[in-house]
Structures are given as structure tokens and as C-alpha cells.
Amino acid sequence: MARTPRNTLNPELIVRTALELMESEGTSAFSLRGVAAALGVGPMAIYTYFRNKDDLYDAVRNHLMGLLPPVPADVPWQDQVRAVCRSLRSLMLQHPCLAQLLSGRPLSGQETARVAEGLLGVLRAAGFDKERAARTHTTLFTYVLGATSWEIQMAAERRDPEAWRRLRTTMESLSATEFPTVVDLAPELARTTGGDTQFDYGLDLLIAGLDMQKPRAT
Amino acid sequence: MARTPRNTLNPELIVRTALELMESEGTSAFSLRGVAAALGVGPMAIYTYFRNKDDLYDAVRNHLMGLLPPVPADVPWQDQVRAVCRSLRSLMLQHPCLAQLLSGRPLSGQETARVAEGLLGVLRAAGFDKERAARTHTTLFTYVLGATSWEIQMAAERRDPEAWRRLRTTMESLSATEFPTVVDLAPELARTTGGDTQFDYGLDLLIAGLDMQKPRAT
DNA sequence: ACGGTGTACTATACACCGTACGTTATAGAG
DNA sequence: CTCTATAACGTACGGTGTATAGTACACCGT
Numbered sequence: 001m002a003r004t005p006r007n008t009l010n011p012e013l014i015v016r017t018a019l020e021l022m023e024s025e026g027t028s029a030f031s032l033r034g035v036a037a038a039l040g041v042g043p044m045a046i047y048t049y050f051r052n053k054d055d056l057y058d059a060v061r062n063h064l065m066g067l068l069p070p071v072p073a074d075v076p077w078q079d080q081v082r083a084v085c086r087s088l089r090s091l092m093l094q095h096p097c098l099a100q101l102l103s104g105r106p107l108s109g110q111e112t113a114r115v116a117e118g119l120l121g122v123l124r125a126a127g128f129d130k131e132r133a134a135r136t137h138t139t140l141f142t143y144v145l146g147a148t149s150w151e152i153q154m155a156a157e158r159r160d161p162e163a164w165r166r167l168r169t170t171m172e173s174l175s176a177t178e179f180p181t182v183v184d185l186a187p188e189l190a191r192t193t194g195g196d197t198q199f200d201y202g203l204d205l206l207i208a209g210l211d212m213q214k215p216r217a218t
Numbered sequence: 219m220a221r222t223p224r225n226t227l228n229p230e231l232i233v234r235t236a237l238e239l240m241e242s243e244g245t246s247a248f249s250l251r252g253v254a255a256a257l258g259v260g261p262m263a264i265y266t267y268f269r270n271k272d273d274l275y276d277a278v279r280n281h282l283m284g285l286l287p288p289v290p291a292d293v294p295w296q297d298q299v300r301a302v303c304r305s306l307r308s309l310m311l312q313h314p315c316l317a318q319l320l321s322g323r324p325l326s327g328q329e330t331a332r333v334a335e336g337l338l339g340v341l342r343a344a345g346f347d348k349e350r351a352a353r354t355h356t357t358l359f360t361y362v363l364g365a366t367s368w369e370i371q372m373a374a375e376r377r378d379p380e381a382w383r384r385l386r387t388t389m390e391s392l393s394a395t396e397f398p399t400v401v402d403l404a405p406e407l408a409r410t411t412g413g414d415t416q417f418d419y420g421l422d423l424l425i426a427g428l429d430m431q432k433p434r435a436t
Numbered sequence: 437a438c439g440g441t442g443t444a445c446t447a448t449a450c451a452c453c454g455t456a457c458g459t460t461a462t463a464g465a466g
Numbered sequence: 467c468t469c470t471a472t473a474a475c476g477t478a479c480g481g482t483g484t485a486t487a488g489t490a491c492a493c494c495g496t
Contacts (some may be wrong), residue, residue, distance in 0.1 A: 031395050142361070
């Protein structure tokens with residue numbers, strides 16, 4: 001009975017395999033049995049290192065958040081804010097599963113604190129008081145989360161020919177008398193479901209709002 | 219063999235039952251077999267009216283979106299935008315499953331068009347050009363989605379004593395030298411994870427940004 | 437009144453999931 | 467060289483969505 005040798009597994013290896021599977025198979029098709037199989041190991045072997053599936057999810061999320069680059073120094077705070085938001089977005093785009101990991105699981109752990117620390121530090125240094133800094137942080141974070149999750153979902157839908165066809169036909173069958181504006185703006189709506197331009201549009205709105213709320217900064 | 223009578227089921231009844239189950243059991247604990255049992259019917263009976271589970275999800279989402287109130291007329295466009303965003307948010311708070319239905323499933327169907335029509339109509343009437351109207355619509359929608367999903371998840375976490383304790387201890391164990399700002403702002407961060415004030419803070423930032431981008435309105 | 441027909445629901449079955457429990461072989465300590 | 471802790475295994479249970487086939491009822495034209 002060829003038993004697999006003794007120390008084939010470790011948490012990092014499992015996390016890496018899990019991440020690969022989520023990205024190739026899609027988050028919903030991901031399963032503990034799948035990652036065990038990919039590691040050439042029985043399903044229960046995972047439980048030596050993780051208490052359950054959610055525990056593994058959290059580990060993957062933490063791993064991904066650790067990849068975020070540090071905040072650039074020596075630029076105006078507006079650009080620092082932009083940089084933080086953009087790098088979170090581009091990490092989510094690179095690893096689409098991150099969107100679901102962030103919005104579907106309770107977050108805890110150091111890595112979440114790291115991104116908060118960066119953004120809050122920028123805001124405090126720019127002169128925001130404690131309350132405004134915290135509120136702004138939450139606002140920016142949830143905007144990035146919402147906008148990018150949406151973009152990822154739209155992109156996924158466009159890739160699935162069946163869903164894409166259904167969406168197109170629904171759009172085209174909309175009564176022009178009942179939904180005049182939607183029909184009129186159909187091309188623009190299709191163009192603004194994602195992309196850097198769309199993301200920056202909303203981000204710049206927020207930053208402009210911040211700027212005028214706190215005009216004595218520079 | 220006491221067969222259940224012939225026309226006990228209809229789509230609307232199934233949707234209503236599914237919605238009740240999602241709200242009482244939580245979205246993750248929801249199952250086709252559960253709603254079938256609640257209806258006193260075999261699991262496969264659902265398939266007479268819905269092609270599969272996702273199809274039922276879509277129907278529930280459509281049903282909920284239909285509950286959105288119309289846009290108020292005869293007020294400045296800023297207040298109309300606020301009203302639309304707030305009513306979407308309060309619908310999501312009333313039906314927490316809607317957050318997951320919106321961000322986890324491709325959307326299609328008339329009801330999505332209805333909310334888009336309302337918001338786009340307001341923006342066009344306020345003088346936004348086609349492109350800006352579409353971009354603004356997407357920005358506002360994704361902000362509401364992200365902010366409210368986050369709020370719902372935080373509230374759920376606070377309700378689960380196990381997760382809540384873990385989050386508290388993680389927060390308290392953060393090194394004050396590694397995460398000085400987070401530690402310093404802990405009380406503010408705890409206060410700004412949700413609530414009307416937090417939501418309006420971000421919403422007002424966006425509207426302020428819109429206002430200054432388009433100063434010739436009123 | 438009656439047999440045929442469509443259909444609303446049932447029964448059975450399959451593949452898969454997460455994971456509780458008990459077992460076993462091996463790596464390292466003594 | 468033996469002992470022990472533990473990493474990985476096997477088995478099993480209760481759950482899921484759903485494909486496929488079957489069944490009894492409502493309605494229909496005759």
C-alpha cells in the first residue's frame with residue numbers, strides 16, 4: 001500500500017493550491033475534495049492544517065491581502081488615496097475570487113489591518129480628524145469593493161455565452177415607452193460597466209468631495 | 219396514497235416561500251429541498267416552475283426589486299438621487315439576502331431596468347450628458363451595493379458571538395507599533411462600520427463631487 | 437358517460453459536497 | 467531499538483442539486 005510520504009503537506013502549499021483551483025475552476029466550483037485531489041491526498045488530510053472550509057477561505061484571503069503593495073510616499077494625499085484604491089482593485093481583478101472572499105466571509109486577521117493602516121495613515125497625515133478618517137476609509141473601501149465586484153461579475157457574464165445572450169435579448173426587448181432612458185442610453189450603459197475609466201470616474205468623484213470638504217489641505 | 223392536490227403550487231407562492239426561508243434561515247442555509255418541504259411537496263415539484271436553483275434566485279431578486287418605490291418628483295435632482303440610493307439601501311437592509319442576490323448572480327430582467335430607468339431619468343433631466351449619466355448611475359449603484367453589503371455582513375458578524383469574539387481579540391492583539399493608526403482609531407472604526415450616518419457620508423461625498431463637476435445646474 | 441391526453445407532482449437515483457470518527461503507518465525522540 | 471505523537475487514510479453520514487422515469491388527476495372532445 002503506497003502511502004503518500006509523511007510531510008508532503010503544509011499550510012502554505014495548501015493555500016497556494018486552493019488559490020490556483022479557485023482561479024481556474026471558478027470560486028463556486030471550488031471544493032475541499034478538489035484541492036485534496038490536486039495535492040494527491042485524501043479529503044481529510046486538509047483538516048490537519050485547517051479547521052474547516054471557511055478557515056481555508058480565510059487563509060486564502062489573508063494570503064492575497066498580503067500581496068498589496070505599500071502606500072507610495074512623497075506624493076499628495078489625493079494620489080496616495082488613489083494608489084491604495086487602485087492597487088486593491090487591481091489585486092481583485094488579478095484574483096477574481098478575492099471579491100467573493102471579501103464580501104462573503106467575515107474578515108479578521110492582520111492582513112485586513114494592514115490595508116486599513118495604510119489608508120488611515122494617509123488620511124490622518126492629510127489632516128482628517130479621527131472620525132472623518134474612519135468614515136472616509138470605510139467609504140473608500142466599500143466603494144472599491146462594490147465597484148470591482150460588479151465589474152468582475154459583469155466580465156464573467158460576458159464570458160458565459162448563454163448568460164450574455166440572455167442579457168442582450170432582455171435589453172433589446174425593453175419597451176422604449178416604458179424604459180425610454182435605458183433604451184436611449186443602452187450603448188453608454190454597456191460601455192460603463194467596468195474598466196479603469198469607470199472606476200476612476202467614481203473614485204475622482206469621491207476624492208473631489210473630500211477635497212472640497214477639507215479645503216485647507218494641499 | 220394521499221397525493222397532494224393538483225394545483226397547490228404557482229410561481230408566486232414558491233417565490234414567497236423561498237424568500238421567507240432565506241430571511242429566516244439565512245441565505246446560505248437556503249435549499250430547494252427546504253422550500254419544497256415548507257410547501258409540503260417533493261423536491262422535484264419546484265422544477266415544474268423554475269429551471270433550476272439559479273432561476274429561482276433570479277425570480278426572488280426580481281420580486282424584491284419590484285418593491286422599490288418610485289422616484290419622488292418635484293425636488294432637486296440631488297435629493298432625488300439621495301432618495302433612490304436610500305430606498306435601495308433600505309430594501310437591502312430589510313431583505314439581507316438581496317445583497318447576495320445582487321452581487322452573486324448575473325442580473326437580467328425588467329426589474330433591474332426599472333431602477334436604472336428611475337436613476338438615469340433623474341440624471342438626464344438634471345442635465346448630465348449620456349456618458350456622464352451612465353457612469354454616474356454605475357458609480358452610485360455600485361457604491362450602494364458595496365456599502366450596504368458590507369454593513370449587512372458586519373451586522374451578521376456582530377450577531378454571531380463566536381465570530382464577534384474572534385474579531386475583537388484580533389483587533390485588541392494588534393501591535394500598536396505595527397498598526398499605530400488602526401489601534402488609535404479603533405473606537406471610530408467600530409462606530410463607522412454602518413448606519414445611516416456612515417452611508418450618507420459617502421453618498422454626500424459623491425453628490426458633492428457631482429455638484430462641482432456640473433456647476434451650472436439647479 | 438367515457439376513454440385519451442397533457443401535466444402537476446412523485447419516486448428513485450446519481451454524483452458530489454463538507455466533515456465526524458476511528459485507524460494506521462511513519463518520523464523523530466529516548 | 468522501542469515508544470509515541472501525529473500526518474495522512476478509509477469509511478460513513480447527512481446533506482445538496484437535479485436527471486430521468488413514473489403516476490394520478492383535471493380536463494377535453496366525442
